[in-house]
Amino acid sequence: MRKPFKIGPKEYKFKKDAISHYRTILNSYDCGLSLNEADFEDLIDLLDYDYFNYLAELEITQEIQAEEIDDEGKTNKNNESGETEILIEDIKVARVQFNTKCFEVFYNDQTSQYISYLMILNNTKYTPEKLFYVACRNSVHDDIKSVKQDYFDKNSVKGQVKCQETGILSKWTELAIDHRQPNTFSVIVDRFKEVNRIELEKIEYISNDQNHIIFQDADWKEKFRKYHSEKANLRIVRTECNSSRTAMARLKRTSKDLTIE
Structure with missing residues (x-):
């Protein structure tokens, strides 16, 4: 039996179904609008999927310390270094080159970055x-x-x-x-x-x-x-x-x- 394609708690029969899901989210918003809570959580799951595949592919085995799981199942890491922890505050739909859309992630250090759901889903091999x-x-x-x-x-x-x-x-x-x-x-x-x-x-x-x-x-x-x-x-x-x-x-x-x- 084919192993389901899993991102966060959601399972997709095929990767194309996951792509369709995130494309629907992207196209359901006008540029400049923030994602609602459910779609925000789906994007967080996608970013976690990208990150943990990163580590798995490269067999990075750093021990994760002082990790706590909150009531909603999110992972929070204590920062013992005294530095401000960088957290995601908002995710919006942005307009980029050639009049196309993408997701823009905003952090609490006042920076932001564009992410491509297609690159994450299609490019999980990290050389x-x-x-x-x-x-x-x-x-x-x-x-x-x-x-x-x-x-x-x-x-x-x-x-x-x-x-x-x-x-x-x-x-x-x-x-x-x-x-x-x-x-x-x-x-x-x-x-x-x-x-x-x-x-x-x-x-x-x-x-x-x-x-x-x-x-x-x-x-x-x-x-x-x-x-x-x-x-x-x-x-x-x-x-x-x-x-x-x-x-x-x-x-x-x-x-x-x-x-x-």
Whole structure:
């Protein structure tokens, strides 16, 4: 008998049924609207499905401590490090490139990110290369957030700043930090691997208090942070802006580029 496709408490006979379910949720909302409680919980289950497949595929066996299960069956992890725990506050439907929709997840640290239900459901095999990319991204998460915060502190007018692409006054949640071409984030990661002659199969990972995949060896985090700060030419732009800007394919920094201090 075929094993059911399970996400959270729900079971689907086929993966296509799960895809249809999440597509229906996405298409039932206008852009900018928050999900209702039931749909919010389904998206949380999808994110947990993505995360736990991550760990299972890579056989990460970090012991999870101080874990409590609340009355609703959600997992809460105590944060003994004294750092603010990053939690999901809201999930909305957003409009992105080519007038398409996707889910946008909002966190309590005032950041947000787009997620694709199709990528999660169709791409559950996490190769060493993909894991390395995610660990690199998480290594500079605080740096990227600091760049955005610094730009707002210096340029904010009634809680809004100008998008460096369009000039439109925009709120924090309407903007993202973009890596200007040709040094896109993927290019920086690839060059870092080449420069350091990294053997991906030998790199080990753990998950931190926020369930983020990070390098087990903290030296790799610091090495990548330094390399990224030297190579990244950053702009703060509206989230719907197309990041593939052929007119900006220059290596030298300009006076408008934001840098990590």
